[in-house]
Amino acid sequence: MSESKKSFNPDTWVRPNIRTLSPYHAARDDYHEGILLDANENSFGPAIPTEQPLHRYPNTRLDDLRQKWARYRGITLEQVFVGVGSDEAIDLLMRVFCEPGRDEILTTPPTYGMYKVAARINNVGVSEATLTPKFELDARAVLSRVTQRTKLIILCSPNNPTANILSMNEIERILIDFNRLVVVDEAYIDFSDTGSLCHLLDRYPNLVILQTLSKAFGLAAIRMGAALAHPSVISWMMKVKAPYNVNQLTADVAMQAFDHVDRMEEHVRSIISERNRLQKALADHPDVDTIFPSDTNFILVRFKRAQQWYEYLASRGVIVRYRGDQIHCENTLRITVGTPAENDRLLEELAKHDAF
């Protein structure tokens, strides 16, 4: 570990008002069993026919779920925060570490749009160091944009919308040279042959990894995401989060996810096989310029006439995402890999070269 990392203490970067915060304390934090008359719940039960105890507030710490997530990724419970999608973790990190009206985050466009939206909502500035035209991370360019006000660098790997994994060497250079938090969003990591950076958490206390059950696990509806980080970073996030942020139905389903990893892996294999099929089919398309390599469940494709194809496909009931307005993504569509039947329909419509 470098000198700077040995002396790194995430507590020193927490906003002063958060450092002195007394978090909300529920009686249920101390007692879980007995005659529960502490939380103004409805003791007569839910007003719908159900066997589930939906009249009770959920557990605030969700240790069982955090333990399962930790075991799956080879880390400890204290390194796991679970929340309402990874979007909640992005928002919380800004609220814990960035002083509104003064601090800023640094992102690497083209990338996931929520980082900027969350920053704007929190009145936090956004500084940008673009990826290269080949969508590669340039650590030197990123570090040259850092100022005293930069509190979080947010990287996305594999990246959305470009679909590529970022170089681990470049990420490590940033982790070593930037002495505040480096967030790596791994929403799509299970589609990639390159594994998660979780093994680096013990080496770099300034690393925060975001993961989600919305993609490879196919559970976008339940809204469940995680931040994996140094126990001190996690404990600050736990202090600031809403007491009952994750609902019980979500927590129950999320627990099951880690009992069915084989099913997730089977879906991932099918998606990758369909992704390969789509890439091959599109390679012969006269209006396709470039099919970018993908480590995700989507592909970014450069067309000669992306906007027209986008509108035509939508008019035929096939909805893809136009990304041509993003830097280095001129004339591109981002296409999520569908089921074999959905992909057949897409290819059928794309075969109509004289459609417009």
Ligand SMILES: Cc1ncc(COP(=O)(O)O)c(C=O)c1O
């Ligand atoms: C890179 C990236 N991170 C996070 C998310 C959102 O994840 P969640 O559903 O857990 O909020 C998305 C969704 O598209 C994404 O592309």
